[in-house]
Amino acid sequence: MDSARALSDARPTPFWLEDPGRPEALPALVGDTKCDLLVVGGGYSGLWTALIAKERDPSLDVVLIEGHEVGWAASGRNGGFCAASLTHGFGNGLQRWPGELGELERQGLANLQAMEDAIKKYGIDCEWERTGEIDVATQPHQLAELHEVAEAVAEYGLDLTVLDADQLRAEVDSPTFLGGIWDKEGVAMLHPAKLAWGLKAACVAQGVRVFERTRATDLSEYGSGMAVRTSYGRVYARRVALGTNVFPSLVKRVRPYIAPVYDYALMTEPLTEEQMAAIGWSRRQGLGDSANQFHYFRLSADNRILWGGYDAVYNFGGKVRAEYDQRPETFQTLARHFFQTFPQLEGVRFTNAWGGAIDTCTRFSAFFDTAYRGRVAYAAGFTGLGVGATRFGAEVMLDLLSGETTERTALEMVRHKPLPFPPEPIRWAGIEMTKWSLDRSDHNGGHRNLWLRTLDKMGLGFDS
Template identity: 40%
Template structure:
């Protein structure tokens, strides 16, 4: 099997499949002047784009500037699996874990968020290859089936169109020998092409009058009392409000990293499957899929029937976002092994793309809001890899906080509280290495690993 995996990775391109497109829009000009605006957005990923768009939709007359260090979607927004759902808190179970008193409100807000998401796609003709086959969580061990039953009951309790699938039913959906059971949530959830979504949102923002400057890195924020001055290498922007949509890069304030860890996620894309290969795996409803491995894997199909297969978190010292190990083939061999364990009938299939990069992990595993400079500056982040649709929600709440928290939802616990702080280096690195090793080996070896993971969960990270 090792030879099979090595052959499958032999010709892989080390770049995100989503961004490997000749039709990607040209970057906008870099900032070379000293400008004023009513709102500055820092970051050209999903949170930043949704923030700029919603600000203009609420108040078309305001002047909004967005600056991006690289090009739009070159960060986490260009790398995810692209599964979208009504959850704004990293899944229903996680929402119940962290905000049990607010869960009813969060469920309503999540539904409203997805309806707004869909409305934007429709009104602005954003073709992001959206497919609404639902979201499927699958058990890969008999011991996980009870937890899936609990997940199903939770979905039903809060009005979701969800069905429980026993072993025969889940394999009728997706033919994998690993799958023991599943919960299929069917209502307004599915998959999108994340880069095409980001490119479409960029077009919408420009149409609405947002001024976008790419290849413009924020070098510092200066508090001028009634406004902020954002400095870049060759220019500046002065504005009374600043939205920091900087994700795992945590730019804008040194304290952001106290509550956010830049972990790295690995992802593979296969070559397009043939008709025979598609018949061998089923998957006719084309759901977005998560499994219950301790080191979770997720997957989805693309428009041309590639399988995007991701998982296996890792951490580099000091949160280095681009360690050299991410460009080594051996890094992706365990993920390829998990793929062929899932689909042994696809032996001989090759991977076309492999990539990795930082995502913003917090103990909440969901978006939170950090306030700085007397709330003239708000950071929204910590989606922990589940931000493709939740980022629209996060941006909306951040804008309201900047506007004085005028809506009732911005005064709920999720918007006013913070996740736990995370130990600094070198303790952060040491703890991460032990935890990642335990995640990699817990399912096979057990032993001390499960007590360790339970301890980490007790600290706030729900990893076991």
């Protein structure tokens, strides 16, 4: 089948947001109000912050405002991979924080378990499956690199299952698979929009005042607290937590640290029993290949395949616009790669094709800090790994606002920020040069050219 033909009926909307259980938006804030804690942003970052704040102190008056609807952006359209890693994978963490990587891994696993416990506690039906994830090698050099990772993690007490080609294809069958490593405990699959909606319901049930379609436009000091101007009024708060991530921060000095990069995904129609038998996948793990320009793929609850990744598109000036959510040339590339990976699924059609912006920073994992003499906290830069790490970021923001020293705020990862991106046009040229070099590396046995080796020495290297 022509891969483009398989896209002919694909709707330009995220599959997850089409769910019939999507809740109605809550009313906007009209007029002025006061609170103890204002949370700006109704994605995972803001929702976890508001909910955990109420868990820590039920008497706290917490307000959450969202400019559109809860979960409409990255939190409702991501791939639904919820990883324990706080560092965007073991390799990135080993390069940046080798001395505290064991502690980061411990806290990451504890954070993932706390998420699972909260989902059970609040009865959030988000199709949570603790299946783990397999990193797949499709080139010989990737296989060698995965074996090196498996050996390295063992020194930190972590256990990854190494799979040869036959063992991997017994789990999920593709002629392109040469082997892989399976993290059985550190990743869960979920329905991302249902998680956001469930957290919204939990927040409301705990007494958080949630206002949707309430855009924050300005942040300023007001007495001993802060004032945030909104669409139809102001919120006066003792403390403010910013969970706006990819969107321009109300703390303007944060903006150079974030580059919005667009990621794209497809969703197939539900597979038949015969099609499922042709690929196996009975244990429903998440999968990702090991190229620099990588794909991620997983099964939905009704046995559709989500297939995403590969292209990461930065638009000059760092603009975030709705029209960038659709990119037909990327969708066609993804569809072609899908059928190369699963030729036995020829004839399958895609029902949805969508994209959206990810908040990337130069260390490829979140950073944290305060502003306005500790009255405002923020977490950003999750680089596509925010489904799990945003809960950790929420805890960090609340720790920072309380002024407490905790096991989280003691981390070097929390105490130091990454390098900011340079201004345009250097930013755009650097990102494009890096993308070109990573593609060359994928097609040249993993060899990293002078540009990538230079970035490695500067602490800016990334290989995933």
